[in-house]
Amino acid sequence: MVDRRYRSRREELAAFRAECLSQGAGIRHLAMAIGARFKVNSRIAYRYAHGLTQQQVADRWNELWPVADGKAPVTHKNISYWEAWPTASGRRPSLETLNRLARIYRCAASDLVDGEDHTERQSTPSSTPRDLAVDSNPAPGVQAEPSDVVTRVDSLIAASGATLLGQEVNYERLVQSLIEWAYRMKRRDILQWLSWAAASAATAPVLDSLDPSEQERTLGAFANPSRVDATVIDHIDGVLWRCMRQDDLLGPQAALDTVLAQRRLVHSLLDSVPDPLRPRLLSLYANLSRFAGWLAFDLNNHASATEYYETARAAAHEAQDTELGAFVLCNMSHLATWKGQPRIGIDHAIAAIGWANQTGDNSLKAYSYDVAARAYAMDKQESAARNTIDNARNALDIVAPESATHTYFYGPGLLASTESSCLLHLGRAEEAARLGEVALAEIDDAFVRNLAMTSLGVGICHLRSAKPDVARGVAVIGEAARLSAHHRSARFHQRLNRAWDTLGQWHDLPEVRALEEQMRAYGVLANS
Structure with a gap:
C-alpha cells in the first residue's frame, strides 16, 4: 500500500531513497532497506537503490558488453524477466547474468539471489596497511589461505579506493605478487579473481x-x-x-x-x-x-x-585538434590492419601522416609512420614498409626529452618491435627474431601489453625460422603467457591461443608440455 503522503509508489520510493542516502546509507544497506519496505526481491531492490529504470540497466549492459554481429542486445524485457524469477512469468538468470548485474549494481552476485542465510555472524577486525602487506619471504611450509589473499586485496580496494589511482604502481605490485602466488599454488580460480580485483581499482x-x-x-x-x-x-x-x-x-x-x-x-x-x-x-x-x-x-x-x-x-x-585527429587516424589504421584489411590501414595511416606532419610533435609523426609500415608489410609492399620504418626512426631521433604527446608509450623499443613484425610478414623470420630480441630489452616494463605482444611475436619468429629454435620460442611465449595474467587483454589471449596452435608439431616435447600447463594455469587455454 502506498503511503498516503505520496501520490504513487514511485514517488514514495524516490523519497525513501533520498532520505536513506542523506543519512549516509551505502548501496547494500539501501537495497536491503528497500527490499524490506517495498517487499521486492534483491534484483529489483538493487536497481531501485541505484535509481535506475530497467531500460537504463539494459543500456548499461549493452555498453559494457556490446553484442556480436547478428545477436540481439539486452532490452528492458530481459531485465524484467530476470527480476520476475522465480515466479511463472520470470526466467532464471544464469550465473553469468548475475555476475554482470552484480557489476552494474556494484555488489556480489550472491546479493542478487534471495534465500536463507545460515552463516554465523562474526566481527572482522579492521585492516591496517601492515595487515595488507604481502610477505615476499613467507616462512617455510606456511601457505596463505586463498580466502586471506582475497580479503587482503578486497580490503585494500575498499579502504583505499581513490588512493589506488594515485598509487597505481604500488597497487600493481601487490596484484603482481598475488598473481605469482596464485600461479605457484596452481589456483586458477584466484588468478581469474585477481584480474577482476585489479579492474575494481580503476573505478574509484x-x-x-x-x-x-x-x-x-x-x-x-x-x-x-x-x-x-x-x-x-x-x-x-x-x-x-x-x-x-x-x-x-x-x-x-x-x-x-x-x-x-x-x-x-x-x-x-x-x-x-x-x-x-x-x-x-x-x-x-x-x-x-x-x-x-x-x-x-x-x-x-x-x-x-x-x-x-x-x-x-x-x-x-x-x-x-590536429594532433588528436592524427592520433585517432593512427588507431583506426592499427584496427584495420589487425582485422586483415591492410589497404584500409594504409588509407588511414597516410591521412594520419598528413595531419601529423602539420604539427611539431615528432613522436606522433614517428608513430604515424610506424602504423603505416605495419599496413604496408601486411600488404607485402616491402619497399614502402622499409621507407616508413626509416621515416619513423628519423622522427624519433629528434624527439625532445619529456615532450608532451599523445604517443607517450612510443619509443625505440616499440619501433624495433614493429620492424620485427614487418620482417616476419615479409618472410624474414631469422632477421625478425634478432630484432625482436632487441625490442624486448628496450621496451619499458610499465607497458605490459607492448612487452607481452612483443614477447609473443619473438616466440613466433623463432618457431618460423628456417631452423626453428623451439626452446627459445617456447621460453618467450611462456613469458608472454605470464604477462597475460597481469594484463587481461582478450585480443592478446586470442593471439596466445593461435601461438599454441603453431606449436602443434612439438606438443610432445617436455618444454612444450610445461608451457601447456603454464598456459592452462593462467587461463589462456581451456582446461581439457
Whole structure:
C-alpha cells in the first residue's frame, strides 16, 4: 500500500531513497532497506537503490558488453524477466547474468539471489596497511589461505579506493605478487579473481581525489555546465590519464567503466559549456571516445571500436585538434590492419601522416609512420614498409626529452618491435627474431601489453625460422603467457591461443608440455 503522503509508489520510493542516502546509507544497506519496505526481491531492490529504470540497466549492459554481429542486445524485457524469477512469468538468470548485474549494481552476485542465510555472524577486525602487506619471504611450509589473499586485496580496494589511482604502481605490485602466488599454488580460480580485483581499482569515484573546495567546484559544474572552467576540465582529463596508465598495466577491463562514465559526463556538458572552453572540452570528449575505442579493440569488439573511433575523429576535427585527429587516424589504421584489411590501414595511416606532419610533435609523426609500415608489410609492399620504418626512426631521433604527446608509450623499443613484425610478414623470420630480441630489452616494463605482444611475436619468429629454435620460442611465449595474467587483454589471449596452435608439431616435447600447463594455469587455454 502506498503511503498516503505520496501520490504513487514511485514517488514514495524516490523519497525513501533520498532520505536513506542523506543519512549516509551505502548501496547494500539501501537495497536491503528497500527490499524490506517495498517487499521486492534483491534484483529489483538493487536497481531501485541505484535509481535506475530497467531500460537504463539494459543500456548499461549493452555498453559494457556490446553484442556480436547478428545477436540481439539486452532490452528492458530481459531485465524484467530476470527480476520476475522465480515466479511463472520470470526466467532464471544464469550465473553469468548475475555476475554482470552484480557489476552494474556494484555488489556480489550472491546479493542478487534471495534465500536463507545460515552463516554465523562474526566481527572482522579492521585492516591496517601492515595487515595488507604481502610477505615476499613467507616462512617455510606456511601457505596463505586463498580466502586471506582475497580479503587482503578486497580490503585494500575498499579502504583505499581513490588512493589506488594515485598509487597505481604500488597497487600493481601487490596484484603482481598475488598473481605469482596464485600461479605457484596452481589456483586458477584466484588468478581469474585477481584480474577482476585489479579492474575494481580503476573505478574509484572522480571526486574522491579532490579536496573539499575542488569537489564543490566540480559538482557545481556538473549541475550547471555554464560553471565549467579549465580546472574542472583538468580534473576530468587527469582521470583519463590515470585510466590510460591502468590499461597499460592491467588491461582494458581495468579502465572501461570509468572511461565510459567520463565520456557520458563530458558529452552531457558539451551543449552548455561556455564558448571559450568548448574546443577544449570537445577535444577531451574526442580523446575519451578514442580511448573507449581502443579498449573495445583490445576486448575484440571491433564494431564498437570503429564506432567510437569515428566519433572521436569527428569531434577532434570539429575542435580543430590536429594532433588528436592524427592520433585517432593512427588507431583506426592499427584496427584495420589487425582485422586483415591492410589497404584500409594504409588509407588511414597516410591521412594520419598528413595531419601529423602539420604539427611539431615528432613522436606522433614517428608513430604515424610506424602504423603505416605495419599496413604496408601486411600488404607485402616491402619497399614502402622499409621507407616508413626509416621515416619513423628519423622522427624519433629528434624527439625532445619529456615532450608532451599523445604517443607517450612510443619509443625505440616499440619501433624495433614493429620492424620485427614487418620482417616476419615479409618472410624474414631469422632477421625478425634478432630484432625482436632487441625490442624486448628496450621496451619499458610499465607497458605490459607492448612487452607481452612483443614477447609473443619473438616466440613466433623463432618457431618460423628456417631452423626453428623451439626452446627459445617456447621460453618467450611462456613469458608472454605470464604477462597475460597481469594484463587481461582478450585480443592478446586470442593471439596466445593461435601461438599454441603453431606449436602443434612439438606438443610432445617436455618444454612444450610445461608451457601447456603454464598456459592452462593462467587461463589462456581451456582446461581439457
